[in-house]
Amino acid sequence: MSKCRSGKIAGLFAVAALCLIKPAQAIESVIQRLSNPDMHCGYQPTFDLFNGVVNALSESQSTAASLTLRREDRRLELLIHFKPGQSEIPSNCLPKLEVLNEAAKAGKSGPILIRSSTQTEGSAELDLAVASQRLDAIQHYFRDNRLARKAFVLELHPDTSSPLFGDAVRLPNMVEIYSSPAN
Structure with missing residues (x-):
């Protein structure tokens, strides 16, 4: 085999190895970030983080690259x-909400996205009502602390699956809050 050909083969193996490492690094990054207690407030999470990531990756059409803890930008x-x-x-949760509030008011963050869904033992209507009440509570917090209404976006979802993990993990009692880049 020529040196040129063996060099190309070695290069292909290096690219393949890098492709295998990159998803592993993405998974590790997601697990580290979600394991950080500063990311959570309120009551204990009701999902197994490791199994959630593994289940998300095992779903069809799923890749580790999609586990970025982002929704669009x-x-x-x-x-x-x-x-x-x-x-x-x-x-x-109030001190953490205050930090987000101040960042948005100071122009360090664009509009804050607040996403709520829930799953009770009752009907879909009850689920939406509880999720809506949670959104209202957070909206009132921001409004009471003088954050302009245009500085946050509210999303009410009938589906309890998280955009972070798809249908692999159900997050029935949680509200997700995302920051946007400053304009």
Whole structure:
């Protein structure tokens, strides 16, 4: 075999190895970020993080590259965990919401995206009502703290799957908050 050909083959193996490493690094990055206690507030998460990532990767059409903790150009900043059926913002979340509020008011962040969904033992209507109450509570917090209405976007979803993990993980008692790049 010529040196040129063996060099090309070695190059292909190096690219293949890099492709295998890159998804592993993406998974590790996601797990580290979601394991950070600063990312969470409220009550304990109700999902197994490792199994959630593994399940997300095992779904058809799923790749590790999609586990970026982003929605379009928005970055996941905070996961608020609620007690089942409750819509009152947990007190340990207030300092974290204040940081997001101040960043948006100072122009360090673009509009904040707030995404809520829930799953109760009741009907779809009850689920949407609880998710809506949680959105209202967070909206009232920001409005009471003088954040302009145009500085945040509210999303109410009937589906409890997270855009972070697709249908692999259900997050029935959580609100996701994303920041946008400053304009």
